[in-house]
Amino acid sequence: MHIPNVSRATKIWLLSAVCLALLLLVTTVIQPAQAAPDNQAVPPYDNEWPKETNGPGGPRADAIVFRVITQPDAQIMALLKGEIDMVGWPAPPEQIPQLKEYEKKGLIKLFYAEENSLFYLAFNFRRYPFQQCFDPNDPEGTYDRAALALRRAISYLVDRDYILNKILKGYGKITPSVVPPWTGRWYDPKVKELYEWTHKYDPDKARDLLRSAGFEDTDGTGWLNDPRTGRDLPTMYLYTPSYDPIRVQVGDLIASACQSVGIPVYNKPIDFNSLVNLVFDAHDFDLYILGWLLGREPLWLYYLFHSNQDVPGGNNAPGIHNATLDDNLTKIWEATTPDEMEEAVYNAQRIIAEQVAYIPLYYRIQVVPCSARWEGYFVEPLGGPANFWTFLQVHPRDTPTGGVFRFALLDRVRTLDYWAASSVWDWYVLGLLFESPIAIEPFNYTEIPWLANFTVEETDGGLVITFNFGRRDVMFHDGTPLTVEHYARTLDYINRTAGKLPGAEEWTYVGYLRYEFIPGNDTAIRLYFSRKSYWALRIAGGTAVLPMHYWWKDWPTCTEVRDPYSPGLTDKELTCGSGPYIFKELHPDYVVLVKNDNYWRKKLIQPSKAVPPPPPGVWNLEQPQGQPAEDPSRAIAERASSSIKELVRLMWITSLGTAVIGCGIVAAVAFFVRRRTG
Structure with a gap:
């Protein structure tokens, strides 16, 4: 490098400045990876x-296929x-940067x-060493105190910051x-303080x-001895x-902690x-980690x-028993009232935290990848795009209707029986087949009319709720008109089988008394409640x-019910609802639902002038709709090539920076030596 018309000393200082700049460049480019923020931004959606x-x-799609x-x-x-x-599980955090590029x-x-x-x-409250003990010979609760100390100690060992920043990547x-x-x-901030x-x-x-609490390694094995037994704590498995x-x-x-x-x-x-099966059915476990998708109002606390x-x-898989x-x-x-509920919810949260029935770990900010070939995704502010509203209105990008929309499930659909369904995978399917008098608006989570209009009136100490099933265009999938009679007989069925149905006690808790039809009105029904629930x-x-x-069994007389869990009905009869899709096929690897052409909300589809009508022909359940978005083998090769190029670039920058810094140091030494001898 030639720098004209300056002194030798000035040249050396300029070169030193260049070296410093390159050093800053190298240290800027080659930085250690920073921890992800603990609050990734969630953009609003229109x-x-x-x-x-x-x-x-x-519905707009011709069919929905749920693939396992x-x-x-x-x-x-x-x-x-x-x-x-659409994937049925949020993207793993380590894949999100590459997905953003796609x-x-x-x-x-x-x-x-x-x-x-x-x-x-x-924890398993039924099993040693975490169990609750109802021993009348232990009035001081010594056994329970040791189990409680063990549960609390494990909670102290959970590095939540590491989970958030290193595993969830923020x-x-x-x-x-x-x-x-x-x-x-409903969230009680005092739990964190207390x-x-x-x-x-x-x-x-x-x-x-x-x-x-008396847990010490008294025999030098490396494992704590339990004060209740004097022996090492047993080997425990975290499922x-x-x-x-x-x-x-x-x-x-x-486990390592x-x-x-x-x-x-x-x-x-x-x-x-x-x-x-081990946790909820057999109760054969020590500890486990699972997750729930929950409603905004914590009524689910009762069931858990x-x-x-x-x-x-x-x-109640842990098996906690606590009268308060x-x-x-x-x-x-x-x-x-909401205030009454808040007080009860807060009290329940504090008892659960005090007894360590659960160790809460985290909830996710989900990133859900979907095909760009489709439009009409509805992103709920709390929950994302995998919901009823998306399945109702999703359609191919180039046509207002048609196509086969494929959604991935992480597990198979276990049952088509409305009364027996429990997993989220079951309800993805059943939620498109069956409907209720009201729906929940997804922004403010308020009740809106759906199959029926409704009114709520207060009486002395109680309520009267009136539903009017005045829509004459609502049909079951078999062509039978849905009427107020079907709703009334659903209530009768719940009452008759209440001893078998989970959740039937809800009706007792809200003070339900009876229903009556309204004389002269063949579409309305009144429900009476003893309290203002x-x-x-x-x-x-x-x-x-x-x-x-x-x-x-004897409709419309309705004196003999079918068993809710073994009714002896065909799949078509089991799945006969009034929803936007009709059951077609159940396979261990997939479930197929097809469009309900008689759905009562089909006429509400907004016409579009921006896209042409769908092409003639039939849809194909076996072929992807449109061209693949990406060849995965090519994507992997491109990712590897990109990584190699980045590595070579960083090595080049490092080598150059090291060489220049070395030259700068030599020049500086020469300069000071010259000054000393000159």
Whole structure:
């Protein structure tokens, strides 16, 4: 490099400045990876929602195919190959940067939303060493105190910041309570203040808590001895669902932390069905990690923690029994005002936190990749695009109707029986087949008329709710008109089979008394309630209207019911609802629903002048709709090539920077030596 018309000293200082600039460049480019922020931004979406019709019309797609793809990574690959149009599980955080590049190319769409979820760790309260003890010979509760100290210590060992920043890459949020902040007013912020083990990572406190409860390694084996038995704590297994790499990593993290203080816990990933059977049916487990998709109003607290739900198949899998907790959970249902409910919900949260029935871990900020070949995705502010409204109005990008929309499920559909369904995968399907008198508007979560109009009137100490099924164009899938009689006989069926149906007690809690038809009006029905329950409309209006001409053996006399779990009906009869899609086929690997051409909201589809009508012909269930978005093998090769190029670039910059810095140092030394000898 030649620098004219300056002194030698000036040249050396200029070269030194250049060296410093290059050094800054190198240290800027070659930085260690920074932790992801703990609050990824969720952009607002301008969803189409015609207020005058209480939502959009549809269905627009010719069919919905639910494909079972049991690994999140495999779902992403299937999307890129054009084999599905929406994944049924948020993208793994490590794949999101690459997916953003695909979105820039117009190959896919990414939708972001907070998820109405709770991921948690739970203990088996029935089994040593975590069990509750109802021993009359232990009036001081010594046994319970040791078990409680062990549960709290494990909660102190959960490094939630590591989970959020390293495993979730910032695509999630931490919650100290089982009622997360996304529920709004129902979240109790005092839980964090009162019970620090619900959120604080502190291995030293865990050790102190264990020591004070008498857990010490007295025999030098490396494992703590239990003060209740004098022996080493037993080997315990933490079950995690093998399909979800996030929870597997969280399980590894927690198991390692437990072992570091002398608690022999080992992570054991197993398939989802086996995990559910062991935890909810057989109650054969020590600890497990699972997650729930939950409603905004925490009525679900009752089903997760009330002692009467501690039965095989019930949702109180930990098996907690606490009379004060039960009382507050019942009051949630019996509340007549939001303030009454808030008090009961807060009390329940605090008892659950104090007893460590669950260790809340996180809820997700989901990033959902979808095909760019489709339009009409409806992104709920809490929940994302996988919802009823999307399935109702999604359509090919170039046509207002038609096409086969493919949605991926992580697990198979277990049952088509409305009464027996429990998993989210079951309800993705059944939610498009059956409908109820009301729907929940997805922005403010308020009740809106659906199959029926409604009014709510207060009486002395009670309520009267009137539903008017005045729409004459609502048909079941078999062509039978849906009438107020079907709704009434659905209520009778619930009453007759209440001893078998989960959730039937809800009607008792809201004070339901009876119904009556209105003389001179063949479309209306009145329901009477003994209390002004805050939830009466949700329960009465949210009950699906089923084809009771199948569920009663002697319709329309209605004196003999079919068993809710073994009714002896065909799949077509089991799935006969009034929803926008009709059941066509159930296979272990997929479920096919086809458009209901007689759906009562089809006429509400907004005409579009911007796109041509659909082409003639029939849709094909076996072929992808349009060209694949990406060849996955090519995508992997491009990613590898890009990584190699980036590595070479960084090596070149590093080498150049090192060489220049070396030259600068030599020049500086020469300059000072010259000054000293000159």
